[in-house]
Amino acid sequence: MAPKAKRELNLSEFPPGTITEYTTLVCLACIFDIFTKQLGLAPRTAFSEVKRHTPTIAELTSRGATRPYFDSEEKNPHCPYCGKAVRWVARFDTYCIEGGKTTDGPRRALLKKLPKTDDQFLVMGKKSDSRAVFFEWLDTLGHSLELDDESWLLEATRKYLERREPKTKWDDVFAELRSVRRSSRITEGWERDGGRLFLAPGLYSEALLIQYLVSRSHAHGGMTLEGRLTLMELIRRLRYSGYLDQIGITAREPGEVFEKLIDHLAATHEWSSVSTGSRSDRVTISKQKAAKKKSAKKPAKSRKGKTTQPEPEAVITEPVKLHYLVDRREFLEKVRSVYASYAS
Numbered sequence: 001m002a003p004k005a006k007r008e009l010n011l012s013e014f015p016p017g018t019i020t021e022y023t024t025l026v027c028l029a030c031i032f033d034i035f036t037k038q039l040g041l042a043p044r045t046a047f048s049e050v051k052r053h054t055p056t057i058a059e060l061t062s063r064g065a066t067r068p069y070f071d072s073e074e075k076n077p078h079c080p081y082c083g084k085a086v087r088w089v090a091r092f093d094t095y096c097i098e099g100g101k102t103t104d105g106p107r108r109a110l111l112k113k114l115p116k117t118d119d120q121f122l123v124m125g126k127k128s129d130s131r132a133v134f135f136e137w138l139d140t141l142g143h144s145l146e147l148d149d150e151s152w153l154l155e156a157t158r159k160y161l162e163r164r165e166p167k168t169k170w171d172d173v174f175a176e177l178r179s180v181r182r183s184s185r186i187t188e189g190w191e192r193d194g195g196r197l198f199l200a201p202g203l204y205s206e207a208l209l210i211q212y213l214v215s216r217s218h219a220h221g222g223m224t225l226e227g228r229l230t231l232m233e234l235i236r237r238l239r240y241s242g243y244l245d246q247i248g249i250t251a252r253e254p255g256e257v258f259e260k261l262i263d264h265l266a267a268t269h270e271w272s273s274v275s276t277g278s279r280s281d282r283v284t285i286s287k288q289k290a291a292k293k294k295s296a297k298k299p300a301k302s303r304k305g306k307t308t309q310p311e312p313e314a315v316i317t318e319p320v321k322l323h324y325l326v327d328r329r330e331f332l333e334k335v336r337s338v339y340a341s342y343a344s
């Protein structure tokens with residue numbers, strides 16, 4: 001990919017963390033080979049078919065690409081299947097925009113500005129949910145961090161805060177920051193003191209969770225600002241710090257607690273918590289007051305059967321619409337130049 005060929009879209013109107021970018025490379029020799037040899041098309045027909053071609057969303061966004069697609073970090077990538085040089089390698093750039101209150105306006109404005117001819121840009125929609133979106137976000141975050149260098153802990157924290165509170169200028173807040181700590185003074189939000197950023201206990205707990213999720217491996221747990229923790233250790237900390245109570249998780253079994261934590265994290269973001277319809281679409285966490293009331297009462301045997309149990313936490317995954325914008329400009333140019341001989 002020549003630097004001059006990269007025509008950036010202006011995405012500055014979108015809140016951070018609402019767009020995921022993917023690049024998929026395709027070998028034009030391989031794809032032409034597939035159309036002529038496997039599908040039996042004549043070269044001319046194959047050329048016009050290739051020109052119309054757009055990979056599926058799965059092909060554009062998966063990390064395990066198969067022929068004729070591939071991923072490469074090289075500046076001048078070669079086809080891993082047939083060895084053809086960069087001249088034969090074309091690129092699709094895909095932008096996955098999370099639908100919602102904060103992105104609908106900028107998305108419509110962006111689409112209006114794009115060229116309409118020759119399908120230079122394609123838009124595809126997909127229904128998803130807050131949980132899937134959250135895992136995709138985590139996966140992208142994990143790939144963008146250098147886990148060997150401990151500064152990633154601060155970077156992961158910043159990305160989470162950006163996702164959670166997109167209107168704050170986190171770049172400024174994190175400028176020359178040395179550490180992130182749990183605050184014992186504030187119960188909500190954050191405050192900066194010198195080189196340190198203090199997070200309210202709830203936020204701090206969530207930062208730990210994100211760090212755990214990004215770095216976890218099955219055998220060794222995950223890295224956090226509080227060192228390497230197994231899932232059990234992490235849950236214990238969250239319980240003792242009062243975080244589980246705070247968000248209304250009463251489950252005891254670690255697997256169940258973990259699932260509820262994921263649902264909670266996935267659902268607490270502005271674009272997914274926007275009310276789009278009935279209240280049942282939204283996150284509802286029952287208050288745990290009933291349980292406290294019960295324990296404060298005298299243990300009267302005759303009442304035992306009537307004791308009201310707290311309602312189970314109902315955390316419902318929220319629907320999210322994903323908008324995939326595929327930039328085919330570079331692909332179209334390459335196809336034209338490489339297949340010039342067939343078209344003439």
Ligand SMILES: [Zn+2]
Binds near residue numbers: 027030082083084
């Ligand atoms: Zn190839």
